Amino acid sequence: MVEIDLNRVEEIIGRYEGEEGVLIQMLLDLQSEFNWIPREVIARISERLHIPKSQIYRIASFYKAMSLSPVGRHVIQVCLGTACQVRGAPRIMDRVKESLGIEEGETTQDMRFTLRRVNCLGCCAMGPVVVVDGDYHGKVTPSEVEDLLQSYK
Amino acid sequence: MSRVKSKEDLLALQSAILAKRDPDKPLITLCSGTACCATGSNAVANAIKAELEKQGLSDTVSFRRTGCHGFCERGPIVTIYPYDICYLNVSPEDVPEIISKSIKGHEIVERLLYTDPNTGERIVRESDIPFYKYQTRLVFGDNPVIEPTNIEDYIAIGGYQALAKVLEEMTPEEVLEEVKKSNLRGRGGGGFPAGRKWESTRNAPGEPKYVIVNCDEGDPGAYMDRSLMEGNPHRVLEGLIIGAYAIGSHQGFVYVRQEYPLAVKNLSIALDQAREYGFLGDDILGSGFKFDVCIHRGAGAFVSGESSALMNAIEGKVGEPRPKYIHTSESGIWEKPSNLNNVETWANVPLIIERGADWFNSIGTEHSKGTKIFSLVGAVNNTGLVEVPMGTTLRDIIYKIGGGIRSGKKFKAVQTGGPSGGVIPEQYLDAPVDFDELTRLGSMMGSGGMIVMAEDTCIVDIARYFVDFLCDESCGKCVPCREGLKRMRDILNDIVAGRGKEGDIELLEEIAHVMKSASLCALGTTAANPVLSTIRYFKAEYEAHIEEKRCPALVCKDLISYYIQPDKCIACMLCLKNCPSGAIQGEKRKIHVIDQRKCIKCGICFEVCPPKVRAVTKISGKPVPPPLPESERVIERRAKR
Numbered sequence: 156m157v158e159i160d161l162n163r164v165e166e167i168i169g170r171y172e173g174e175e176g177v178l179i180q181m182l183l184d185l186q187s188e189f190n191w192i193p194r195e196v197i198a199r200i201s202e203r204l205h206i207p208k209s210q211i212y213r214i215a216s217f218y219k220a221m222s223l224s225p226v227g228r229h230v231i232q233v234c235l236g237t238a239c240q241v242r243g244a245p246r247i248m249d250r251v252k253e254s255l256g257i258e259e260g261e262t263t264q265d266m267r268f269t270l271r272r273v274n275c276l277g278c279c280a281m282g283p284v285v286v287v288d289g290d291y292h293g294k295v296t297p298s299e300v301e302d303l304l305q306s307y308k
Numbered sequence: 309m310s311r312v313k314s315k316e317d318l319l320a321l322q323s324a325i326l327a328k329r330d331p332d333k334p335l336i337t338l339c340s341g342t343a344c345c346a347t348g349s350n351a352v353a354n355a356i357k358a359e360l361e362k363q364g365l366s367d368t369v370s371f372r373r374t375g376c377h378g379f380c381e382r383g384p385i386v387t388i389y390p391y392d393i394c395y396l397n398v399s400p401e402d403v404p405e406i407i408s409k410s411i412k413g414h415e416i417v418e419r420l421l422y423t424d425p426n427t428g429e430r431i432v433r434e435s436d437i438p439f440y441k442y443q444t445r446l447v448f449g450d451n452p453v454i455e456p457t458n459i460e461d462y463i464a465i466g467g468y469q470a471l472a473k474v475l476e477e478m479t480p481e482e483v484l485e486e487v488k489k490s491n492l493r494g495r496g497g498g499g500f501p502a503g504r505k506w507e508s509t510r511n512a513p514g515e516p517k518y519v520i521v522n523c524d525e526g527d528p529g530a531y532m533d534r535s536l537m538e539g540n541p542h543r544v545l546e547g548l549i550i551g552a553y554a555i556g557s558h559q560g561f562v563y564v565r566q567e568y569p570l571a572v573k574n575l576s577i578a579l580d581q582a583r584e585y586g587f588l589g590d591d592i593l594g595s596g597f598k599f600d601v602c603i604h605r606g607a608g609a610f611v612s613g614e615s616s617a618l619m620n621a622i623e624g625k626v627g628e629p630r631p632k633y634i635h636t637s638e639s640g641i642w643e644k645p646s647n648l649n650n651v652e653t654w655a656n657v658p659l660i661i662e663r664g665a666d667w668f669n670s671i672g673t674e675h676s677k678g679t680k681i682f683s684l685v686g687a688v689n690n691t692g693l694v695e696v697p698m699g700t701t702l703r704d705i706i707y708k709i710g711g712g713i714r715s716g717k718k719f720k721a722v723q724t725g726g727p728s729g730g731v732i733p734e735q736y737l738d739a740p741v742d743f744d745e746l747t748r749l750g751s752m753m754g755s756g757g758m759i760v761m762a763e764d765t766c767i768v769d770i771a772r773y774f775v776d777f778l779c780d781e782s783c784g785k786c787v788p789c790r791e792g793l794k795r796m797r798d799i800l801n802d803i804v805a806g807r808g809k810e811g812d813i814e815l816l817e818e819i820a821h822v823m824k825s826a827s828l829c830a831l832g833t834t835a836a837n838p839v840l841s842t843i844r845y846f847k848a849e850y851e852a853h854i855e856e857k858r859c860p861a862l863v864c865k866d867l868i869s870y871y872i873q874p875d876k877c878i879a880c881m882l883c884l885k886n887c888p889s890g891a892i893q894g895e896k897r898k899i900h901v902i903d904q905r906k907c908i909k910c911g912i913c914f915e916v917c918p919p920k921v922r923a924v925t926k927i928s929g930k931p932v933p934p935p936l937p938e939s940e941r942v943i944e945r946r947a948k949r
Contacts, residue, residue, distance in 0.1 A: 176624030179607050183566055217626045217783075219608030220566045236528035237723065237759045238685035240773055246911050253888070253908070274610075274777060276567075277531030278343040279685035280380040280692065291346035298886050298912045 159193050168203050191222040227262045227269040229307045232286040236275030239282040247283050250300040311586030313594035315472035325464045334369045334411050335389040341376030341535050342570050344383040352384050355400035359407045375451040375539015378693040379439050394434035395420035439690045442708045446679050447655050448695045451539035456574045459581040462542040470658035474550050475595035483554035489665035491677045496650030497754050499743035510555045512638040512645035517557040520648040523564040524606050524613035527726030530757035532681040532693050533651035537571040541578035547657030552599045555647055560601040563618050610781035614829050615648045628783040629829035672698035676742035687714050687762035699740040717762035725754030727774045728834035730841025750841040766863035767846040768853050772800035774838035789832030792823040804864040808854035858929025865909045868928045874899045874936050876923035879943050883913035899941040
């Protein structure tokens, strides 16, 4: 497991200190820094801002943008927005799941891939869309999925 | 830059900006919204900059990266002014030729122009392309000419003059009256009159008052608010400041989804620039009016787009709705009067002030005025953002602007209003699109998503899809929504899996009615709409699934089988090689057969079977014919096909 740089955590908490209603913004910054929100980080926020841990967990588990478990080296997002849905996205999702042997929201055991479902990326002209680590792959067909995954080591 | 202190100052600044700009100097613009960035706009931008440099044109040619032009199907889009040439699907490799021919040589690169699919005619000007020609782009139309990160571009086209007019010539009451008179209705979903909402916040007791821009836009398939926010943030901001003045608010919030990083970035830049120029801050345009705005990034929760939930989120809490016995206009953020409107609603305000309520009333239908931006997506040829006057027919939007259905398929339905909306079948294609008509048809306007579905979309599966989406997004606070959705999902999952039984349709309807009358917020009260409207128009399709275990659209995995027609198979081995589960038997010159027990129904054989052959078919509602005996599978040398 990756060491969490607590100095960075302190720095991000420091950005917001003294302001009202900032917990969500702070957690979002921490999420983008570490790609997930580890237990130590929640403990640290709780200490510094005198907010009960339960309240922080409640927020972190409610919002989709925040993850309480570590993510793989590559994050795959399969778009299942309505436009992609009518262009056959479920079959793409099935292929990815089948090929990696994981369900939506899970990470492969070798920590290579995390699979996420997204509900519209707003580039519907390219549908069905698969995004891996921020690279957009448009008009994906089921038979292309295997090669696409293989290109991320 | 010193702050702009009056309307006179602003007009002088506009003249100064225009004077600096030579209208004859060539200008290249490149669409750089999120959708075009996904299709390679960044690489094209780098190529343009490098090529201008290389050809020694950096000083004599301007280059602007603009927001979304709307024609996402054909992005990235490059336009060249003053010649008014529009190139589509531009890739970095095209750039040297574009610059050599069209900038240096006044020639046109024919292959990058729009070609009319019917006549084969090539079209040079963006505005002559049918996708644009039939639109009325009042709110969205400035996107292609301004760089969102440069406030001078917005000022050059008359930006912030509506604000100057309001602050110098109108009282807050007069502004309120004008907006009320315009009959502007909220573009975010419900269509509530914006002026009346403003008035109740203004009149509500309590200080301070807040104004909010809702850029949460959670409906899958809808991205017009993002494109406005990314492409023309000052326009939204100008509307918000005018609203704040009318309502008597000094603090605004913009709630933007975290998933829209470019919108957050462009808006942050716009806020800084607006402060620098004196459109935000203590003494706006020298009027003494004080107002500022902060950004709140939403953390991904569909229900947080609901007004009271969004206000909870701004307070840093879980974004769940509150019971609305008291409207948020009276008790919103920190229990203070708070007025929330959606991005597109705010963006309409400067127009109304500039051109007047009477002008605004001249566009649209009796009860829905102005234009509406739709995000036209799905099984349509021209995916993109479309702005039309209220009352335009679905047929005009889908066929004239959208270019009809993809791959020559047949139209089945159009879904509007996102997960709270419904489907509209073919017989209503000539219905005029406005708030009331869509509601009458069992759907709703919503934020403007318009998802076109062709004959190969299973309507029961679509209902299941929306219910599944809402199940995930329901906050769980009230029972009818939380439990109702789960039970509906169970029933629909059974139906698409071939386990449907008599009485399921009636049970779905019953649950729907309870949810409609007893849920806490709009998510729950409208959640059954996709189910009710699909039952209303496509009951036969539900019945086929339940009674005959047949999926007429050949989509539902558990109700279909893949089958290779022996008389068509040419034993090319393509499906066999691609089958991930090894379910296909065969060899060269031997007709292929699918082992139904091994088949995982991924559809790859269907996809890879050559279009000329089309041997792989889908079967539903009847048994798969038994495989040919081994001895009959050999293909004798056939005459050439």
